[in-house]
Amino acid sequence: MAIEFSLTPDQEAFRAAARSFLAKEVAPVVAEMDEREEFPAASVRRLQEEGYFGIPVPEEYGGLGLGKVGYCLFLEELGRVDASHGVIVGAHTSLGTTPLLYYGTEDQKRRWLMPAAKGEKLLAFSLTEPGSGSDSGAVHTVAERNGDRWSLTGTKIYVSNGREADTVIVMAANDPKLGANGGVTAFLVDRGTPGFRVGRCEKKMGLHGSSTAELILDHVDLGPEHVLGEVGKGFHVAMTALDVGRVSLGAASLGGMEAATEAALSFSQNRTQFGLPISEYEVIQFKLADMAMKVHALRYLVYHAAARQDRMGWTPTAWNRLERQEKTRESAVVKCLASEWASDVIDEALQIHGGLGYIRGTPIERAYRDARISEIFEGTNEIQRLVVARDLLARGL
Numbered sequence: 191m192a193i194e195f196s197l198t199p200d201q202e203a204f205r206a207a208a209r210s211f212l213a214k215e216v217a218p219v220v221a222e223m224d225e226r227e228e229f230p231a232a233s234v235r236r237l238q239e240e241g242y243f244g245i246p247v248p249e250e251y252g253g254l255g256l257g258k259v260g261y262c263l264f265l266e267e268l269g270r271v272d273a274s275h276g277v278i279v280g281a282h283t284s285l286g287t288t289p290l291l292y293y294g295t296e297d298q299k300r301r302w303l304m305p306a307a308k309g310e311k312l313l314a315f316s317l318t319e320p321g322s323g324s325d326s327g328a329v330h331t332v333a334e335r336n337g338d339r340w341s342l343t344g345t346k347i348y349v350s351n352g353r354e355a356d357t358v359i360v361m362a363a364n365d366p367k368l369g370a371n372g373g374v375t376a377f378l379v380d381r382g383t384p385g386f387r388v389g390r391c392e393k394k395m396g397l398h399g400s401s402t403a404e405l406i407l408d409h410v411d412l413g414p415e416h417v418l419g420e421v422g423k424g425f426h427v428a429m430t431a432l433d434v435g436r437v438s439l440g441a442a443s444l445g446g447m448e449a450a451t452e453a454a455l456s457f458s459q460n461r462t463q464f465g466l467p468i469s470e471y472e473v474i475q476f477k478l479a480d481m482a483m484k485v486h487a488l489r490y491l492v493y494h495a496a497a498r499q500d501r502m503g504w505t506p507t508a509w510n511r512l513e514r515q516e517k518t519r520e521s522a523v524v525k526c527l528a529s530e531w532a533s534d535v536i537d538e539a540l541q542i543h544g545g546l547g548y549i550r551g552t553p554i555e556r557a558y559r560d561a562r563i564s565e566i567f568e569g570t571n572e573i574q575r576l577v578v579a580r581d582l583l584a585r586g587l
């Protein structure tokens with residue numbers, strides 16, 4: 191078990207550059223984006239131009255080559271500024287570029303990964319269906335084989351970036367009888383393919399800048415080059431991507447917690463009641479201390495998990511069983527604790543702001559609405575606890 195971990199000067203410099211870029215290019219658009227419930231196309235374009243949609247992708251495939259630690263550093267910084275942008279980058283990078291890197295052929299990497307990492311194309315990932323959420327292996331979208339071609343028919347829901355994506359990684363059942371193990375395959379489906387269209391886009395409590403779309407597939411004809419990974423191994427492809435997504439979601443939550451804690455600290459030192467700044471009252475100090483403790487603990491969890499995944503590299507066939515099990519358990523731990531701590535910390539920060547925290551349009555009010563989904567998507571926290579408990583029962587602590 192590796193415990194030692196510290197950031198290199200280059201990683202610190204990358205973080206500092208990202209922080210000033212986000213302050214200039216993203217922070218100014220967030221309030222209006224939230225109010226208008228609009229995809230922030232202009233700031234997304236700037237992030238793409240800067241290479242921030244390909245941070246962990248190796249340079250030979252058009253990325254920045256900064257690994258998952260670099261990627262988490264960026265998402266932590268982005269999480270301090272806005273959760274919607276975090277989901278747009280996360281759905282594209284963790285759930286879009288990762289499966290291509292892990293399972294794509296060389297041709298697929300050149301055709302789909304390179305433009306995505308360079309920021310020329312946007313990706314999305316589509317597993318969830320109306321009848322298949324937590325039971326995500328029970329895919330009903332059918333992939334029918336005709337010679338070496340495939341025909342996909344079905345309805346997918348809740349796809350982040352689904353409305354804007356150039357390519358969606360779609361999980362479909364090549365053999366519904368086999369279920370998750372052998373019966374699900376991952377396909378690369380391009381926007382504009384006949385039979386493929388965007389349906390309803392959800393209105394949500396938070397994450398107003400991120401689209402959450404229904405996708406409709408009606409006899410979508412695809413050649414063999416659109417199959418990502420082996421036929422029947424799509425569930426595995428999805429779960430491997432989600433292990434990355436759960437850690438990066440932890441990093442974005444960490445950023446949200448830091449921003450909320452700093453805002454509460456500053457507010458409490460400036461707000462005077464009963465003749466004293468409220469930070470002088472022990473009740474408020476204890477709240478701030480609890481918030482800071484969660485931030486400290488989560489920093490170690492996130493970067494430990496990201497560094498482990500970097501050490502494991504990009505070749506899943508090279509991983510042994512124990513490495514896989516430890517990675518999956520750790521990703522579930524990070525996701526679960528990060529999302530619950532983020533909800534707690536942001537809730538306490540709102541409380542410290544008093545009535546002001548409840549006023550529409552304040553950063554803390556937006557953060558409160560945005561944070562709640564992290565306990566639900568990328569696998570609910572009940573499912574994360576099942577993942578941890580099953581592994582615990584099988585292997586012990």
Ligand SMILES: Cc1cc2nc3c(=O)[nH]c(=O)nc-3n(C[C@H](O)[C@H](O)[C@H](O)COP(=O)(O)OP(=O)(O)OC[C@H]3O[C@@H](n4cnc5c(N)ncnc54)[C@H](O)[C@@H]3O)c2cc1C
Binds near residue numbers: 281322347
């Ligand atoms: C904003 C947003 C963005 C999303 N983005 C994407 C995306 O990009 N791609 C994608 O594929 N999906 C996406 N999702 C879907 C998301 O991952 C699912 O909503 C989530 O996995 C839960 O599925 P469900 O909504 O069907 O809930 P259900 O599975 O119906 O769960 C309902 C409740 O039952 C609990 N439950 C279910 N089974 C068990 C069990 N065995 N034991 C104990 N409790 C259980 C759940 O934890 C939950 O509390 C997104 C969802 C939202 C809201």
